[in-house]
Amino acid sequence: MQMTYLQAIGDALKEEMRRDDKILIFGEDVAEFGNIFGVTRGMLEEFGPQRVRNTSISETAIIGAALGAAVTGLRPVAELMYADFTMVAFSELFHCVPKWRFMNGAEYKMPLVVRCAMGSSFGAGSEHSNCVESLFMHSPGMTIICPTTPYDAKGLLKSAIRSDNPILFCEHKQLYQTKGDVPEGDYTIPIGVADIKRPGKDVTVIAVGLMVRRALEAAEMLEKEGISVEVIDPRTLVPFDKETVFNSIRKTHHVVIAEESNKTAGIGAELAAMIQEEMYDELDGPISRVAALDIPMPYNITLEKHVIPDAAKIAQAVRAQVERWK
């Protein structure tokens, strides 16, 4: 049935909480208000104040407490509201959450999901629009999921909640109201498996988050020009599904990486480096990155659109891949 990305996430939370009473959610304004985007609406009523808890504005304590609860037997789903606020709890999210099992031993399990809303959303400005995934790709032990469809969001959130490893679950603000098909009943999507959102044969576009939609638009445009684009949504950035990507490259020999965060030291930087190391002989040209300009996110909406890649920019990068010298 058709539902929004936001509903799919809410349903995943509710269904999992009904299944396992060790699961609880906490964060700023998740109870009565139902989270500022409405994701947790109705949950306080269904699950009560013990399992749906508001916190003070204390991101550091939210993450620290979630960690403490997770290692001592609960399965918390902590919420940080904006992904930007991961920075307030950076030490906890970078050092403690991903690395504690390594540092303290195999007894430690961390069934912990940290949900946050990422990305631009029409003038939110530079402290409410960040995409932070690449920062955490640098901390071994953290699993990072960025779903882009209602179906993926629900199936992946369920897998995340059932996992015994810490997971950063990045929801895109601009996707909350998008709709898609979600099957009835319980299902999960394995973590670490990419999805070919559109098959093609000339150029592989690896797109993350909102850029998946933009890449699909670009592919549509390019099809009319006779360029066939394969759009791959990694869905999970860590662990990364190399095989699906490599198989695509073996077919197309051309790669464009599209992401919404700043270009320098971004996701594309890592993926491009990895691909050229492991797939050099399959590449028929340099990998290109389409990413946000290296500038803080402007508040002015026209300029915001200028900073973030759109379908036209992705299409241009794809054309350049297959262009011939005249």
Added chain:
Amino acid sequence: MQYTAEFLTKIYRDLYSVRVFEEKQVELYALGKVPGHIHSGIGEEGSCTGVMATRKEGDFVKISHRPVGAGLLAGTPLETMFAELMGRVGGNALGLGGVLHMTSLEKGMVGFSGTLGCDAPVAVGAGLTIQMNGTDNVSYVFYGDGTSNRGPVHEAMNLAAIWKLPVLFVCNNNQYAISTPTSFSSPVPNPGADRAAGYGMPSRVADGTDPLSVYEAAQELVDYIRAGNGPAVLECKMCRMRGHFEGDQQKYRDLSVVEQWKDQDCVAKMEKYLIDNEVLTAEEIAAIRGEVAAKMDAAIALAEQSPEPTPEDLYRNLYAE
């Protein structure tokens, strides 16, 4: 307060065990058998010994980086601790965590963050688990006077207070954060206890060189917490007897002050108390000392037999299955 001889003997044995662990740590470090750096807690054993005497089955505890030997009071096996200390595969984290991570979840030790203060909220999370489970257990968290100024500690206190979680914050005030004296870093005389009021928590200040004084104050607060009243703060006053790390020349402080605190040595004072009150004879004390030392040596010998971890071990614990 009236104590049984059995209780006092246990207190002494615990106190002395932590002391020997700290001494052995320094010794092994000097021999080059310990990687990185250590922070000796010699002279600061009174606080953890007194507090941990209030502990019961199902409680959680998060020790501090000084004294790390406090882990043995929670029941972490000594050979596991020494193996972890020396970076051997027999340690709880295969020798990959190190001196600050000699933990045992099975014994209720909730782990430790090398970045001081990050773990105060973690203890709050353990308190949340207790509350959700509906038991009258306590989550103990030790931290220092220096760490008392960090944001996470304050956020943790606030969250524990608004959620009424069973957490005992224990501030080991040894008067120094590396080179910075508490008188400089805190605007209040008691960086632990004086801040409790801001979060509506009760607090007590105890003599950290006297495990019995600590025990009495802790017991009072723990009873309050177990009754479901929410968190509390205990501050234990003492002095850091050695440098921040081994090899610290301590040019930044007047060492004659440290000399004066030597009269207040918690182990010497406890032994005098036991003899004066005819709880133990000098011979009995010597026997306990011998016993503790032998146990420690045996654990070290076992730990030393543990091999070094291999590159394969690096990936064993990164992810749970």
Added chain:
Amino acid sequence: MSFELVMPRAGLTMVEGTISSWLVAEGAAVKKGDPIMEFENEKNTIEFNSTGDGILHITAQEGDVVAVGAPIGLLAEDQAEYDALCIAPAAAAPAPVEAPAAVSEAPAVAVVQETAAADTGRVRATGLAKKIARQKGVDLAKVQGTGPNRRIIAQDVLDYLEAQKNIPAAAPAAAVADDVVTEIQMTGIRKAIAKNMYASLQEMAQCTAAVEVDVTELLAYRQKLVDNQEYLGCKVTVNDLLAMATVKMLQKHPTANATFDGKTLFVHSAVNLSVAVAAEVGLMVPVVKNCERMSLVQLHNAMTDVAIRARDQKLKGGEQAGGTFTISNVGMFPIDWSTPIINPPQVAILGFGRAVKKPAVVGDEVKVRSMMHVFLTFDHRVFDGLEVGRILADMQKLLENPELITV
């Protein structure tokens, strides 16, 4: 599904092989394990046994140079599939073909107009283009790049191969082609020799010294041994005596019986003599191992054995490896002396020229004597003139007093 046959790897350093001959015909039914093809690698001819069952469709022809792992043929499951394979367009059949072909330099065939190498002399090509070029044996300098910055992309290599295919075997425009160039591809053994010889001179500080030796006595001594061949059971050659003398010399100069990796000199106790053999197919250097334990007769038998098999290309794998010193006798040609190239990682090579009767000064008189040049190329990184002088002095001593050789 058809089954792909690929060029196997037969030896540590083998990167490509040249198909010598197909032992079964196109379209023949073959079974796994059947010998179906022979190929040459660096220094051997090796039989290729089928790695599957089916009907053979050959995609790499005799003389083709094929990279290890690249396809050489297909095995069809049945006749229908075989027929389909045969009519498939050539581009679909992965046949790495660059057979020797006469190419005219007429403008019609000059693919080389503006190449990626044109501006800087360096070829700009993508990873994939390089891979295909490697597999198909294409020289990228001849390919025109049409990618960004005139980079050679995969399609350019494929286009080039297609164009090559369309070049007629005979030159169409003889009127403008007054010079006919025949391209002979360096294959198999010849290619390996080219590579090794070039590398040898690139990597070492080679220097040659020579001495003229009076071999009158040596030839007389050899004649005596020939006269008594029934007693010995073989006809001893001059070469046998030269080899034996070399073994004696090496036992006295162990640093010459050595290998060198640029840092460490490995001095060997065993004298494993590499013997240069001029075969039609190219220079072969089989190794006779443990010469220091052999009598003259044993050495003769061992050298004769490897020389015959080398000429017949019947050497087994490894028989050209492990040498500690090389000798090269060019005395059968009208060559007095040469500057032989060291066979790395060895550190010296000893050459022998022809024996010629000429006037020589014996005592204070001029006499007719048989004279021969002995010349040593040595790695100056390892030796100085002093040691070389001593080595040549000892060779002279041994050859001029042949009884010393065999005692």
